[in-house]
Amino acid sequence: MIPEPADRVLLRRRLMRRGQDLAMKLSELLAGKDAARLVASLGVDTVGARPEDILRRALDDNEQLRRWLDQADPRYGACAICGQDFTIDELREVPWADRCRAHAGTAVAAH
Secondary structure, eight states: OOOOHHHHHHHHHHHHHHHHHHHHHHHHHHTTOOHHHHHHTTTOOOTTSOHHHHHHHHHHHHHHHHHHHHTTOTTTTBOTTTOOBOOHHHHHHOTTOOSOGGGTTSOOOOO
8 A cells, every 4th residue: 555645744754753763772771871762662572582673674664664654555555464555544653563463473474
């Protein structure tokens, strides 16, 4: 699903804000702040990964989604597992979503 231009502006703004937030968390982590709190705030599975790797991956994934949105790439707004399109309401709520509800707990291969 390729969002309408007005929605793309909103979604891009929210992705940029999330990218800034992730970059700030990574900076805080590297400065010695509480890793568990910073990573827990992402709501992602952290088993077997270093906190800085988790944050870097989240930042990279967010940036990839922003590029896809900017390029009107149909991969933006679709589940990375099954390809099902998200609704615009779902994207407005979580513009960095990369898995549908059915695959929320499934690992996604590297982009």
